[in-house]
Every structure is written in structure tokens, then in C-alpha cells.
Amino acid sequence: MAARRAIHRLSRRPDLMIIESYQKLPVVYSCGPGEKSAVKSQRPLSTAKRPVNLDLSSIQFPLPALVSISHRVSGIMLFIGLIFLMWAFQVSLSSPAGFNTVREAMAHGFFARLVLWGLLSALGFHFVAGVRHLIMDMGHGETLEGGQRGAQLTIIISALLVVMAGVWVW
Amino acid sequence: MVINILNPGRNGVADWMIQRASAVILGLYSIFMVAYLLFNPDLDYAAWSGLFSHIWMKVFTLLALLSVAAHAWVGLWIVATDYIKPAAIRFGALLFVILALFVFVVWGVQVIWGV
Numbered sequence: 001m002a003a004r005r006a007i008h009r010l011s012r013r014p015d016l017m018i019i020e021s022y023q024k025l026p027v028v029y030s031c032g033p034g035e036k037s038a039v040k041s042q043r044p045l046s047t048a049k050r051p052v053n054l055d056l057s058s059i060q061f062p063l064p065a066l067v068s069i070s071h072r073v074s075g076i077m078l079f080i081g082l083i084f085l086m087w088a089f090q091v092s093l094s095s096p097a098g099f100n101t102v103r104e105a106m107a108h109g110f111f112a113r114l115v116l117w118g119l120l121s122a123l124g125f126h127f128v129a130g131v132r133h134l135i136m137d138m139g140h141g142e143t144l145e146g147g148q149r150g151a152q153l154t155i156i157i158s159a160l161l162v163v164m165a166g167v168w169v170w
Numbered sequence: 171m172v173i174n175i176l177n178p179g180r181n182g183v184a185d186w187m188i189q190r191a192s193a194v195i196l197g198l199y200s201i202f203m204v205a206y207l208l209f210n211p212d213l214d215y216a217a218w219s220g221l222f223s224h225i226w227m228k229v230f231t232l233l234a235l236l237s238v239a240a241h242a243w244v245g246l247w248i249v250a251t252d253y254i255k256p257a258a259i260r261f262g263a264l265l266f267v268i269l270a271l272f273v274f275v276v277w278g279v280q281v282i283w284g285v
Binding site: 072075076078079082086089090092093094095096099100103123127130131133134137168 | 213
């Protein structure tokens with residue numbers, strides 16, 4: 001039951017649907033040079049003639065799709081940011097001098113504060129978008145309108161968090 | 171179902187569950203750390219190392235560290251299999267991810283129990 005619900009939910013992810021439809025394009029199997037024309041002729045004419053739009057800039061993403069993509073991007077940002085967090089974690093706990101090094105960097109270093117603000121912003125967005133996922137898992141806001149409203153709320157709340165994080169860091 | 175050499179013995183339902191359980195732990199840990207730092211603006215080394223000398227904080231931090239590894243692995247596996255089509259590059263990227271996460275866990279354990 002949980003599996004069916006998960007798959008059902010996955011099938012409604014707007015950004016994944018694009019990938020899904022991309023994967024439904026005709027597959028050209030690799031083969032020896034002599035066999036090439038034979039394989040080609042096996043492809044149904046309708047799919048061979050189907051127009052393919054590869055100009056991504058002409059595709060309008062709906063808001064929930066943008067939130068979903070941003071959730072992935074912020075996750076990758078947090079993974080890269082782990083190296084900075086681990087550094088701060090180790091050095092701040094190594095000695096009083098190490099603690100002051102991290103404190104000074106957070107208080108005065110431009111690069112350190114930029115990284116900190118970026119990571120707090122990514123964490124804020126990833127957190128809010130993740131909570132939205134959990135709320136949708138419980139069956140709320142799963143309609144087309146609900147998805148739109150949830151995406152709008154995610155952007156508004158996380159924008160507030162990004163500004164608050166900036167005020168905190170600077 | 172996608173069969174991948176870097177995803178042995180797992181399936182989408184396990185991933186789905188791991189992702190949510192680790193997300194809850196990481197959410198709680200994030201709220202705790204942000205709240206602690208917000209309410210202690212004049213933090214010094216004694217208080218900071220004192221916090222991590224408690225056994226509950228060591229356990230909580232280790233739990234968060236393992237959750238980061240699991241959560242990042244599931245998330246980046248999905249992203250890699252969606253966007254990196256050449257198998258060799260995808261394999262290399264996922265190998266890098268799992269090595270990095272392994273290093274972070276060992277490194278973190280050393281820091282937690284070094285306090």
C-alpha cells in the first residue's frame with residue numbers, strides 16, 4: 001500500500017514527468033555497422049516522425065516544478081556545504097583558539113559569512129520544501145490547486161527565512 | 171525498477187522511508203542548533219564544548235551525522251540517476267559521493283568523541 005502510494009506520488013511530480021516522457025522516446029539500440037538499417041526499419045513510423053522539442057528555454061515550468069527543482073538544487077548545495085560545516089565543527093571544538101578562529105570568521109570574514117548565509121538559505125528552503133512533502137504525504141494539498149498553493153507558500157516562507165538568515169549573519 | 175550496481179539490495183520503498191525518517195531527525199537537529207545559537211549570542215568555548223560533552227548531545231549529533239549520510243545518499247542517487255546519463259560518469263560521481271559521506275561520518279565520530 002505504501003509502495004503504491006509512493007509510486008502514485010512520484011508519477012505526479014511535475015519535474016519527473018518531463019523525464020518520464022523523455023524516456024518514452026524511441027530507443028535506438030546500438031549494433032554492428034551492417035545491422036544498422038535493419039534496426040532502424042523496426043522502429044514504428046509514428047514514433048520516428050514524432051517531433052522532439054529539445055529547446056528547454058521554450059518550456060514553461062509550473063511553480064510546483066520550480067519548487068521541486070529548487071529542492072534538488074538546495075540539497076546539492078547542502079552536500080557541498082558539508083565540508084565547510086565539518087571544518088567549523090572540528091575547529092570550533094578543537095581548542096579555545098580554534099573556537100575563536102571560527103567565531104572571528106563568522107563575525108568578520110566576508111567569504112565565511114557569504115557561505116554561512118548561502119547554507120542557511122539552502123537549509124531554510126530545503127526544510128520548508130521537505131515539510132511540504134511530509135504534509136502532502138499525509139494527504140493534504142494534493143489537488144492541482146493545493147499543489148499550486150503549497151508551492152506559493154513554500155516560496156513565501158522560505159523567502160522570509162532567507163531574509164532572516166541574512167539579518168542574523170550580517 | 172532501475173537496477174543499479176551502486177544500489178544493491180534496495181528498492182524505492184526503502185529509499186522513500188529512509189528519506190523521511192532521516193529528514194525528521196535532520197529537521198529536529200537543525201531547529202535545535204539554530205535555536206541554541208540564537209539564544210546564546212555570547213557563546214564561548216567552555217559552553218560550546220560543554221554542550222558536546224553531554225552523552226545525549228553526542229548521541230543526537232551521531233544520529234544527525236548518520237542521517238546526513240543516508241539522506242544525502244538517497245537524494246543524490248536519485249538526482250544522479252535522473253540527470254547523468256553516461257553510466258561511467260554517473261558511477262564516478264556516486265563513488266565520489268559515497269566516499270565523501272564515509273569520510274564525513276568517520277571525521278564526525280572522531281570530533282564527537284574527541285570533546
